[in-house]
Amino acid sequence: xxxxxxxxxxxxxxxxxxxxxxxxxxxxxxxxxxxxxxxxxxxxxxxxxxxxxxxxxxxxxxxxxxxxxxxxxxxxxxxxxxxxxxxxxxxxxxxxxxxxxxxxxxxxxxxx
Amino acid sequence: xxxxxxxxxxxxxxxxxxxxxxxxxxxxxxxxxxxxxxxxxxxxxxxxxxxxxxxxxxxxxxxxxxxxxxxxxxxxxxxxxxxxxxxxxxxxxxxxxxxxxxxxxxxxxxxxxxxxxxxxxxxxxxxxxxxxxxxxxxxxxxxxxxxxxxxxxxxxxxxxxxxxxxxxxxxxxxxxxxxxxxxxxxxxxxxxxxxxxxxxxxxxxxxxxxxxxxxxxxxxxxxxxxxxxxxxxxxxxxxxxxxxxxxxxxxxxxxxxxxxxxxxxxxxxxxxxxxxxxxxxxxxxxxxxxxxxxxxxxxxxxxxxxxxxxxxxxxxxxxxxxxxxxxxxxxxxxxxxxxxxxxxxxxxxxxxxxxxxxxxxxxxxxxxxxxxxxxxxxxxxxxxxxxxxxxxxxxxxxxxxxxxxxxxxxxxxxxxxxxxxxxxxxxxxxxxxxxxxxxxxxxxxxxxxxxxxxxxxxxxxxxxxxxxxxxxxxxxxxxxxxxxxxxxxxxx
Amino acid sequence: xxxxxxxxxxxxxxxxxxxxxxxxxxxxxxxxxxxxxxxxxxxxxxxxxxxxxxxxxxxxxxxxxxxxxxxxxxxxxxxxxxxxxxxxxxxxxxxxxxxxxxxxxxxxxxxxxxxxxxxxxxxxxxxxxxxxxxxxxxxx
Numbered sequence: 001x002x003x004x005x006x007x008x009x010x011x012x013x014x015x016x017x018x019x020x021x022x023x024x025x026x027x028x029x030x031x032x033x034x035x036x037x038x039x040x041x042x043x044x045x046x047x048x049x050x051x052x053x054x055x056x057x058x059x060x061x062x063x064x065x066x067x068x069x070x071x072x073x074x075x076x077x078x079x080x081x082x083x084x085x086x087x088x089x090x091x092x093x094x095x096x097x098x099x100x101x102x103x104x105x106x107x108x109x110x111x112x
Numbered sequence: 113x114x115x116x117x118x119x120x121x122x123x124x125x126x127x128x129x130x131x132x133x134x135x136x137x138x139x140x141x142x143x144x145x146x147x148x149x150x151x152x153x154x155x156x157x158x159x160x161x162x163x164x165x166x167x168x169x170x171x172x173x174x175x176x177x178x179x180x181x182x183x184x185x186x187x188x189x190x191x192x193x194x195x196x197x198x199x200x201x202x203x204x205x206x207x208x209x210x211x212x213x214x215x216x217x218x219x220x221x222x223x224x225x226x227x228x229x230x231x232x233x234x235x236x237x238x239x240x241x242x243x244x245x246x247x248x249x250x251x252x253x254x255x256x257x258x259x260x261x262x263x264x265x266x267x268x269x270x271x272x273x274x275x276x277x278x279x280x281x282x283x284x285x286x287x288x289x290x291x292x293x294x295x296x297x298x299x300x301x302x303x304x305x306x307x308x309x310x311x312x313x314x315x316x317x318x319x320x321x322x323x324x325x326x327x328x329x330x331x332x333x334x335x336x337x338x339x340x341x342x343x344x345x346x347x348x349x350x351x352x353x354x355x356x357x358x359x360x361x362x363x364x365x366x367x368x369x370x371x372x373x374x375x376x377x378x379x380x381x382x383x384x385x386x387x388x389x390x391x392x393x394x395x396x397x398x399x400x401x402x403x404x405x406x407x408x409x410x411x412x413x414x415x416x417x418x419x420x421x422x423x424x425x426x427x428x429x430x431x432x433x434x435x436x437x438x439x440x441x442x443x444x445x446x447x448x449x450x451x452x453x454x455x456x457x458x459x460x461x462x463x464x465x466x467x468x469x470x471x472x473x474x475x476x477x478x479x480x481x482x483x484x485x486x487x488x489x490x491x492x493x494x495x496x497x498x499x500x501x502x503x504x505x506x507x508x509x510x511x512x513x514x515x516x517x518x519x520x521x522x523x524x525x526x527x528x529x530x531x532x533x534x535x536x537x538x539x540x541x542x543x544x545x546x547x548x549x550x551x552x553x554x555x556x557x558x559x560x561x562x563x564x565x566x567x568x569x570x571x572x573x574x575x576x577x578x579x580x581x582x583x584x585x586x587x588x589x590x591x592x593x594x595x596x597x598x599x600x601x602x603x604x
Numbered sequence: 605x606x607x608x609x610x611x612x613x614x615x616x617x618x619x620x621x622x623x624x625x626x627x628x629x630x631x632x633x634x635x636x637x638x639x640x641x642x643x644x645x646x647x648x649x650x651x652x653x654x655x656x657x658x659x660x661x662x663x664x665x666x667x668x669x670x671x672x673x674x675x676x677x678x679x680x681x682x683x684x685x686x687x688x689x690x691x692x693x694x695x696x697x698x699x700x701x702x703x704x705x706x707x708x709x710x711x712x713x714x715x716x717x718x719x720x721x722x723x724x725x726x727x728x729x730x731x732x733x734x735x736x737x738x739x740x741x742x743x744x
Contacts (some may be wrong), residue, residue, distance in 0.1 A: 020276075025272075028276065032276060032279040032280065032283075035279070035280065035283045036279060036282070036283050036286075038283065038287075039282075039283035039284070039285075039286035039287045039290070040286065042286065042287045042290040042291070043286050043287070043289065043290035043293075044290075045290065045294075046290040046291070046293045046294035047293070047294075067297075069293075069299075070290070070293065073242055073289070073293075075640070076242075076246060077245075077282075077286055079640055080246065080249045080253075080282070081279070081282070083249075083253055084249070084252070084253055084256070084275065084278065084279055084282070085279070086732075086736055087253065087256055087257065087275065088272075088275045088276075088279070089740065090736070090739060090740065091256075091260060091268060091271055091272060091275065092272065093740060094260075094263070094268055095268055095269070095272060098265060098268065099265070107269060107272070115690065115696070118690075118696050122687075122690075122696065125683065126683070129676065129679050129680050129683055132676035132679065132680075133673075133676050133677070133680060135672075135676075171695075172695055173695065173696055173697050174689070174695055174696070174697040174698050174699065175693060175694065175695040175698045
């Protein structure tokens with residue numbers, strides 16, 4: 001159980017990186033979103049404890065519980081990631097319509 | 113309780129929302145833009161003078177006290193950055209009226225511009241590491257949309273690059289915040305400084321510091337992470353290019369300064385060689401890139417990379433003199449580079465390209481333009497009456513004082529290259545004969561902001577003393593982080 | 605996509621989704637829920653309608669101005685809640701709450717200013733999602 005979160009983070013980052021290295025622009029978008037989710041899992045794991053009790057409400061004094069702050073933080077991070085990703089999607093659609101290609105190699109301009 | 117500190121964030125936000133609502137009423141929009149721009153400028157000046165006379169200011173958002181709620185902190189560094197941001201933003205706004213043609217473009221441009229301004233001001237004011245992330249994202253998302261607003265193919269391509277980098281860097285930022293929160297259990301920067309102090313040698317802290325350098329270095333276009341900048345800065349609409357090179361790459365430097373002078377104070381020596389080496393490489397490679405360019409805006413973009421190297425070098429000395437020099441460099445370079453980009457934009461308006469071979473003979477077409485351009489070139493090249501001389505002189509002097517001879521040597525060599533490519537570009541655009549004369553000279557609406565910025569560059573050079581005192585005071589404040597911590601946590 | 609089965613399922617599912625989203629919006633202050641999730645849920649219902657019926661029932665494209673004002677109005681509402689905190693509570697974003705006795709059902713309900721903020725967020729998310737959907741869904 002202790003290994004679950006690190007493994008999930010590893011898989012998310014690995015898969016995201018793999019997708020980002022592909023030539024299709026949509027795979028780039030998906031890869032970036034997976035990496036973003038990996039970062040979110042890192043953030044939520046910073047407040048995680050083994051037993052995973054629900055925060056604060058209905059707890060007797062001194063009982064351990066999961067830190068609620070990272071949960072609020074990733075909510076913000078998810079919203080921001082959602083906005084950026086939506087913009088990226090619209091933009092890649094725009095690229096596809098303008099240049100009639102979804103291949104990143106062909107999109108890249110004439111100069112480095 | 114004064115609300116002065118929250119106003120630089122609130123006024124642009126109000127303006128942006130009003131502009132969204134009044135999108136189809138041009139008159140109302142103009143009134144909102146003028147009132148908001150002027151009032152932010154005035155508020156920033158008042159704020160700076162308040163901080164100077166009364167010390168570090170704090171503001172509790174939502175009324176929650178320091179380590180629990182989000183807190184806004186205004187110290188001298190924030191004050192200086194705010195004033196610089198408002199000078200460049202006001203000029204860019206004025207310029208945008210001459211630059212953007214139809215009302216349709218402006219109706220989208222201006223609200224997002226004010227969101228950008230609000231996010232930038234928020235970045236400078238926030239005292240909370242996660243809020244810094246949020247403000248960064250507000251800023252970045254605004255830049256994405258401003259960059260791709262006109263829908264040029266080059267802009268869309270640059271936008272794709274920028275957004276990919278932005279998403280990656282925000283993932284890294286989140287991971288770093290997660291690491292530091294797991295370690296210290298707080299997000300307030302002053303509280304973090306207190307909690308991390310006893311564990312400075314812990315490997316996790318060094319790893320997080322390295323991640324922060326990566327994230328902020330990417331925003332500041334530090335060398336291995338600079339590759340997005342030339343495309344983005346050269347293809348953006350000119351008012352945005354001026355904002356990007358003038359203030360937004362300095363946001364990355366600001367964040368590096370803030371993090372290393374507050375949270376990771378004890379790691380300064382560990383990272384010094386690293387930062388200085390990267391600064392030298394950035395400086396040198398940027399200049400090399402600039403020499404090879406034939407497009408004026410692209411040349412200026414590479415030159416921004418090179419100049420960021422100087423600023424990082426000043427920061428990397430980690431001495432009062434070096435930091436003061438870096439701050440003066442930030443102010444001076446921001447103003448000069450904004451002027452240069454706006455000058456390049458005028459060329460773009462005249463002939464539709466910034467390719468230098470297409471232009472020439474500007475000295476006959478518009479002597480004023482030639483003069484302003486020359487002042488800005490002299491400024492960035494570091495020729496005495498302009499502020500550029502003092503910015504380079506101070507950085508080099510701080511390096512000699514600290515006995516960093518190798519970086520100083522690199523800086524001197526690179527400054528020669530800087531002078532070379534700038535004078536060459538000025539000569540190509542202004543002096544060389546060109547058969548095809550443009551239909552009309554530069555419009556006066558576009559010339560005014562360039563002139564104002566060029567004049568400011570001269571004033572900064574002639575009356576450099578008060579500004580140098582100010583930046584030195586700010587730098588002294590940065591090297592006594594106890595003041596900041598006490599202002600934030602002492603107000604509990 | 606617009607098979608008759610899908611169409612008839614959407615007829616049942618999307619009103620339930622939207623009702624549920626209002627429920628999420630209102631309980632958001634104390635329990636899991638809130639403006640963002642509720643907004644996404646409503647948009648999911650609208651997306652289903654869009655997928656099933658396209659433009660035949662509801663002319664999405666020509667209502668873009670309505671959705672524009674939906675999200676800018678929502679933004680203004682959230683912002684005004686923050687400003688009210690500044691003028692009434694003394695700090696920007698300061699929140700407050702009050703208890704009110706409901707006459708018919710004879711219960712005490714809690715009204716928090718954060719709920720108004722959440723409604724603003726809800727409107728923004730709805731407006732943005734629908735604008736985005738019509739933008740991405742344009743056939744070309």
